[in-house]
Amino acid sequence: MRKIKELVIEKSLLTSALVTIAITFGIIAVLAFEAFQFFTEVSIVDFFTDTQWTPLFTDKHYGILPLLSGTFLTSFIAISVALPVGLSISIYLSEYAPKSFRKTVKPLLELLAAVPSVVYGFFALIVVTPFLQQFIPGLAGFNSLSAGIVMGIMIIPFVSSISEDALYAVPKDLKEASYGMGATKLQTAFKVVVPAASSGIIVSIILAISRAIGETMIVAIAAGQQPRLTLDPTVPVETITAFIVQVSLGDVQHGSIEYRTIFAAGITLFVLTFLLNTLSYRIRKKYQEKYE
Amino acid sequence: MKKLVFIISLAIVAVSCGEKKEQKATSETAVLEGTIKIDGSSTVFPVTEAVAEEFRTAQPKVKVTIGVSGTGGGFKKFSRGETNLSNASRPIKDKEKAACAENNINYLELEVAYDGLAVLVNPENDWVDNFTVEELKKIWEPAAQGVIMKWNQIRPEWPNEEIHLFGPGVASGTYDYFTEAVVGKSGSSRGDFTASEDDHVLVQGIVGDKYALGFFGLAYYSENKDKLSLIGVHNGAEIVKPTLETVSNGTYRPLSRPLFLYVNSTSVKSPEVIEFVNFYIDNAAELSQDVGYIPLPSELYTKQKENFNAFVKANKK
Numbered sequence A: 001m002r003k004i005k006e007l008v009i010e011k012s013l014l015t016s017a018l019v020t021i022a023i024t025f026g027i028i029a030v031l032a033f034e035a036f037q038f039f040t041e042v043s044i045v046d047f048f049t050d051t052q053w054t055p056l057f058t059d060k061h062y063g064i065l066p067l068l069s070g071t072f073l074t075s076f077i078a079i080s081v082a083l084p085v086g087l088s089i090s091i092y093l094s095e096y097a098p099k100s101f102r103k104t105v106k107p108l109l110e111l112l113a114a115v116p117s118v119v120y121g122f123f124a125l126i127v128v129t130p131f132l133q134q135f136i137p138g139l140a141g142f143n144s145l146s147a148g149i150v151m152g153i154m155i156i157p158f159v160s161s162i163s164e165d166a167l168y169a170v171p172k173d174l175k176e177a178s179y180g181m182g183a184t185k186l187q188t189a190f191k192v193v194v195p196a197a198s199s200g201i202i203v204s205i206i207l208a209i210s211r212a213i214g215e216t217m218i219v220a221i222a223a224g225q226q227p228r229l230t231l232d233p234t235v236p237v238e239t240i241t242a243f244i245v246q247v248s249l250g251d252v253q254h255g256s257i258e259y260r261t262i263f264a265a266g267i268t269l270f271v272l273t274f275l276l277n278t279l280s281y282r283i284r285k286k287y288q289e290k291y292e
Numbered sequence B: 001m002k003k004l005v006f007i008i009s010l011a012i013v014a015v016s017c018g019e020k021k022e023q024k025a026t027s028e029t030a031v032l033e034g035t036i037k038i039d040g041s042s043t044v045f046p047v048t049e050a051v052a053e054e055f056r057t058a059q060p061k062v063k064v065t066i067g068v069s070g071t072g073g074g075f076k077k078f079s080r081g082e083t084n085l086s087n088a089s090r091p092i093k094d095k096e097k098a099a100c101a102e103n104n105i106n107y108l109e110l111e112v113a114y115d116g117l118a119v120l121v122n123p124e125n126d127w128v129d130n131f132t133v134e135e136l137k138k139i140w141e142p143a144a145q146g147v148i149m150k151w152n153q154i155r156p157e158w159p160n161e162e163i164h165l166f167g168p169g170v171a172s173g174t175y176d177y178f179t180e181a182v183v184g185k186s187g188s189s190r191g192d193f194t195a196s197e198d199d200h201v202l203v204q205g206i207v208g209d210k211y212a213l214g215f216f217g218l219a220y221y222s223e224n225k226d227k228l229s230l231i232g233v234h235n236g237a238e239i240v241k242p243t244l245e246t247v248s249n250g251t252y253r254p255l256s257r258p259l260f261l262y263v264n265s266t267s268v269k270s271p272e273v274i275e276f277v278n279f280y281i282d283n284a285a286e287l288s289q290d291v292g293y294i295p296l297p298s299e300l301y302t303k304q305k306e307n308f309n310a311f312v313k314a315n316k317k
Helices: A002-041 A044-049 A065-096 A099-114 A117-133 A144-168 A172-180 A185-196 A198-214 A217-222 A240-249 A257-290 B002-027 B045-058 B070-079 B094-102 B133-140 B173-183 B199-207 B218-223 B244-248 B271-290 B298-314
Strands: B034-040 B062-066 B085-088 B107-121 B130-132 B164-168 B194-196 B212-217 B229-234 B256-264
Touching (some): A065 A240, A065 A257, A117 A217, A144 A217, A198 A257, B034 B045, B045 B271, B085 B271, B130 B133, B133 B229, B256 B271
Parallel strands (some): B130 B229, B164 B194
Antiparallel strands (some): B107 B229
């Protein structure tokens, strides 16, 4: 009797694990199928080399580059904000802050990631953009700068939390050895602890980038809906995710080429985040071996 | 005490209002039953829907269903006799007329309201005062994609700054209409502008951008008058800004158009359709304004009604 009970529990646990995997594969299959249909009509060379993306208009161009540049531009700005701030926070929390302070501040920081991104989006559009326009006269109402900055604020906890864990996990003997050699606290933090935890910090950055690339609401609301190949942060751009939102909300016909563009865009996005996540997984594995 | 008096008087007012409404409903013609099928333009839909909603209070037993297949899709069903009424944002085409004739469908065209498009810039824009239709065409035609990027390419005295364009998404009737009126071919425009079906996005974009230029339905402009500045369009003879007057007298060309309702002859044998259409014409002026369109001059409504009554009489037998 007991054996059967065990068996049932074991099998049900196995099923739930398999269900997640099955769903993932299902999504990949649908994406790949529709994207394949898309690439039978549009050449893959055009897809990666054309500099215009206008699938919904009369003069149709299917170049993903403008969407990619929009995605990378906003993500780059976000990382430029999140990396220095997040890293400083994590170093302070793990090396300098008293334990009680660390215990209260860490969950508060993680709250930043709990704010719905649609709220961040409107914050960028209604507060940050008008504020920045006081200093940057040519700043458009929709721009990658304010969307990127706000997205950076949102992903600070990704950087700070994970790298703080990595810094905290650096063995005490390393630090003590450093102090024993006469190093100051600052020297120990930056020359010993940070390098020792570097792989963990890199993982945190990659995860944050992956989050930024996949972020949708903030860029859809605040960065604009105009695909253009540019590195100028003051003008409207469109990211891959924002394009998918735009097409999904409009009424394009199912099965049409316009409809399939979202799968082509989606699979590009998926490949990007998949590569980043795999990379971070590899690095994390390597780092775990180092001190165990 | 004062408060109590106030509440009581409020209650009395409320009650008496309610009574009035009931009286109005019962004093009208007998209670009708049936279903009225309408399909067609998404642009006319808001007016028809508002009318149908009001009609429900007057004739609660008549079911009115309104589809939005677009003007063309609506006529397709209309010509097969599948619908009683058809919403249209343009007059019926010859091809559609032929389809109706094939199925022995006689129809009557009724004008119900006007729709106008507004061309807008940021209030800080102090150089633009008007556009000609040719200039608008130069900005929006497909050939402009990636080419017309700066204000001074349109008129040399305008600033050497990038022009940021905002317009309705390709799925909207407004886009079709604008491209038809300005570019000359419906659904044909450049693709490198901020296109959104959500008019709020367009308003936000133009409000936050000194070098913006955009267009959308006049209804949206009237809700955001203080934040945007309206630009007049040169119609060949003079510069005209869209207003109640210029749209209804036809001088705001080509960015204003009439909206239509088509009735077929077999439907006017049923009293609920006659009642509904009469109700529509009687209330179109007020309700079209409510949803952001511009009413016809009142004598035109009277004329529509006369036409309709003649049409009903002719098809009575």
